Amino acid sequence: MTTNNEAILQVNDLHITFNTFSGKVHAVRGVQFDLRKGETLAIVGESGSGKSVTNKAIVGILSKNANIERGNIIYRGADLTQYSERQFTQIRGSKISMIFQDPMSSLNPIMKVGKQIMEALRVRNISKAEARQRAIELMIAVGIPDPEKRFEQYPFQFSGGMRQRIVIAIALACDPEVLICDEPTTALDVTIQAQILDLIKQIQKERDLSVIFITHDLGVVANVADRVAVMYAGKIVEYGTVDEIFYNPKHPYTWSLLVSMPDLDTSSSDELLVIPGTPPNMLYPPKGDAFAPRNRYAMRIDYEEDPPMYRVSDTHYAATWLLHPNAPKVEIPDVLKKRIAQQTERLVR
Amino acid sequence: MLRYISQRLIAMAITLFLIISLLFFLVHSMPGSIVNDPMLPIDIKERIEAKYHLDKPLVVQYVYFLGDFLTFNFGDSIKVQPKVPVFDIIKDKLPITIQLNILALLFTLPIGVICGIMAALKKNTATDHGLNMMVVLFISVPSFVIAALLQYIVAFKWELVPILLSAEQALTWTKFKSMILPILALSFGEIAIVTRYLRAELCETLNSDYMLLARTKGLSQMQATLRHAIRNSFIPLANIFIPMIFSILSGAIVIENIFSVPGLGSLSINAINALDHPLTIAVMFFYSLIALISILVVDLSYGIIDPRIRMGGKK
Numbered sequence: 001m002t003t004n005n006e007a008i009l010q011v012n013d014l015h016i017t018f019n020t021f022s023g024k025v026h027a028v029r030g031v032q033f034d035l036r037k038g039e040t041l042a043i044v045g046e047s048g049s050g051k052s053v054t055n056k057a058i059v060g061i062l063s064k065n066a067n068i069e070r071g072n073i074i075y076r077g078a079d080l081t082q083y084s085e086r087q088f089t090q091i092r093g094s095k096i097s098m099i100f101q102d103p104m105s106s107l108n109p110i111m112k113v114g115k116q117i118m119e120a121l122r123v124r125n126i127s128k129a130e131a132r133q134r135a136i137e138l139m140i141a142v143g144i145p146d147p148e149k150r151f152e153q154y155p156f157q158f159s160g161g162m163r164q165r166i167v168i169a170i171a172l173a174c175d176p177e178v179l180i181c182d183e184p185t186t187a188l189d190v191t192i193q194a195q196i197l198d199l200i201k202q203i204q205k206e207r208d209l210s211v212i213f214i215t216h217d218l219g220v221v222a223n224v225a226d227r228v229a230v231m232y233a234g235k236i237v238e239y240g241t242v243d244e245i246f247y248n249p250k251h252p253y254t255w256s257l258l259v260s261m262p263d264l265d266t267s268s269s270d271e272l273l274v275i276p277g278t279p280p281n282m283l284y285p286p287k288g289d290a291f292a293p294r295n296r297y298a299m300r301i302d303y304e305e306d307p308p309m310y311r312v313s314d315t316h317y318a319a320t321w322l323l324h325p326n327a328p329k330v331e332i333p334d335v336l337k338k339r340i341a342q343q344t345e346r347l348v349r
Numbered sequence: 350m351l352r353y354i355s356q357r358l359i360a361m362a363i364t365l366f367l368i369i370s371l372l373f374f375l376v377h378s379m380p381g382s383i384v385n386d387p388m389l390p391i392d393i394k395e396r397i398e399a400k401y402h403l404d405k406p407l408v409v410q411y412v413y414f415l416g417d418f419l420t421f422n423f424g425d426s427i428k429v430q431p432k433v434p435v436f437d438i439i440k441d442k443l444p445i446t447i448q449l450n451i452l453a454l455l456f457t458l459p460i461g462v463i464c465g466i467m468a469a470l471k472k473n474t475a476t477d478h479g480l481n482m483m484v485v486l487f488i489s490v491p492s493f494v495i496a497a498l499l500q501y502i503v504a505f506k507w508e509l510v511p512i513l514l515s516a517e518q519a520l521t522w523t524k525f526k527s528m529i530l531p532i533l534a535l536s537f538g539e540i541a542i543v544t545r546y547l548r549a550e551l552c553e554t555l556n557s558d559y560m561l562l563a564r565t566k567g568l569s570q571m572q573a574t575l576r577h578a579i580r581n582s583f584i585p586l587a588n589i590f591i592p593m594i595f596s597i598l599s600g601a602i603v604i605e606n607i608f609s610v611p612g613l614g615s616l617s618i619n620a621i622n623a624l625d626h627p628l629t630i631a632v633m634f635f636y637s638l639i640a641l642i643s644i645l646v647v648d649l650s651y652g653i654i655d656p657r658i659r660m661g662g663k664k
Contacts (some may be wrong), residue, residue: 108563
């Protein structure tokens with residue numbers, strides 16, 4: 001890990017709601033994390049847990065019906081929640097950039113890809129010739145063969161993986177410091193996924209980028225992340241280094257996530273464990289711990305009061321009452337224990 | 350590309366052939382005779398009918414008709430302007446109809462596009478709701494009602510413009526002033542259609558992923574809308590452009606009669622009423638030709654706006 005401790009982006013107590021016809025949806029309820037220079041922070045959680053919303057708030061592209069109720073996002077000393085649209089256009093692309101889930105739809109279908117890369121440079125008053133030169137360099141950097149010819153082609157002439165490379169080239173065009181990847185590999189097949197992940201890791205190292213990686217694929221997390229934040233129902237329930245989350249998880253939700261993921265030792269006849277129930281309806285956020293109704297270790301206090309963040313180590317925190325000194329001792333489920341043991345063994349060997 | 354166009358032209362010729370055949374049988378099955386003067390002796394009537402082959406069986410008449418048609422001999426008018434070649438009559442009536450249509454199109458497109466863009470950008474605001482109300486109103490009220498209302502209010506009550514079209518030949522200021530009402534009556538419904546369509550398309554493109562990417566690379570909302578959203582929402586717009594050209598033309602049949610415009614619309618009504626078969630068929634043939642050509646032009650223009658189609662043909 002080449003991480004130093006300088007946090008370049010801090011999200012503090014962020015609350016975001018959406019106005020809908022049926023009422024206010026509480027999508028993000030007090031998210032707190034920081035991003036350090038040169039590290040990859042993975043945010044995991046199931047659909048609707050507020051991962052994307054949090055990150056759209058950082059880039060300032062929330063939809064019109066969204067309100068930031070409370071909290072702030074500090075980037076280099078400035079609070080992004082107070083930024084006007086005009087100020088945001090100054091930092092978008094050049095300081096903070098974002099790539100999206102579906103490369104099939106995130107490129108303009110009727111504009112040549114070269115022009116789409118150049119556009120990011122052209123809005124910053126770079127001359128046409130120079131922008132073209134830089135765009136071709138970027139295409140080489142993201143591994144596009146024959147860039148001169150590809151420059152003149154349209155997105156529909158590219159495969160999914162190649163399009164995602166173009167999207168990455170666009171995101172990198174103005175040398176941002178922070179790159180937010182919103183499930184960049186979800187829409188790709190597995191072999192292409194691996195290539196794109198390697199590419200992201202490689203450019204991160206070359207350019208000393210800070211990356212926020214949103215995903216619900218724990219395999220991807222293990223592959224790319226330095227630190228992991230687990231989100232549930234608009235809150236971060238546990239965060240720590242990748243080793244801490246995978247080998248010493250503390251929150252019952254993290255346990256369930258890890259157990260429900262198949263690994264190399266899972267045979268096809270084994271039944272995977274599922275998390276019972278569904279996530280809460282965020283129109284009416286539940287009182288107490290949102291995960292309590294699906295949590296077999298839930299105690300009465302879980303239904304009454306939200307657990308605070310308990311410190312496990314300097315880098316590892318979890319929001320569960322199980323970590324309260326007076327809570328009964330609950331061990332990690334046996335399945336998970338066995339798995340962690342196998343993993344560790346494999347690593348030692 | 351050339352091969353595509355020639356294929357299309359052949360298909361067009363076949364369509365036209367079917368249309369004129371249908372037209373022929375339709376027109377000739379109308380009741381009544383072209384000789385309706387009861388004072389005329391019966392043998393003269395028969396000789397007139399014989400002159401136009403009207404005494405022969407329909408199939409034989411059809412063969413005569415096709416023969417004439419293939420040699421581009423559209424015949425002379427029988428009753429509307431006797432002995433004048435129908436081609437000359439159409440040539441005579443065409444300019445005013447084309448003037449009206451082009452002006453109506455020129456008026457419709459920009460206003461419809463601007464209203465559509467405004468409604469989409471200001472979605473769910475007072476502007477949008479106001480525009481939506483107008484759209485519903487103008488789509489549901491037929492153009493001849495709007496025409497009559499305009500005539501009554503603007504021309505008769507306020508006396509701003511003349512009630513009927515000025516008879517001057519050249520396009521002078523007075524003539525133009527008298528054309529304003531027919532143009533408005535022709536345009537309102539089409540403006541509403543363009544507005545509604547463009548609003549729906551643009552709302553969708555505005556919510557697309559590539560708009561988000563465009564903004565995250567540093568474009569302002571305005572720049573992203575102008576460079577990415579609008580062009581993409583224009584592609585399906587080309588699709589309603591075909592029916593629009595034609596619905597203005599056919600709307601003109603009624604509107605021309607209301608404003609007594611001596612154009613193709615009133616000509617076609619006169620020809621049908623007078624059982625002037627060659628003229629009716631020629632006018633209808635002309636309408637079909639315009640419709641087919643406009644469809645071809647729109648299909649070809651897809652390739653210009655949408656590279657996915659342009660490249661698809663290039664193998």
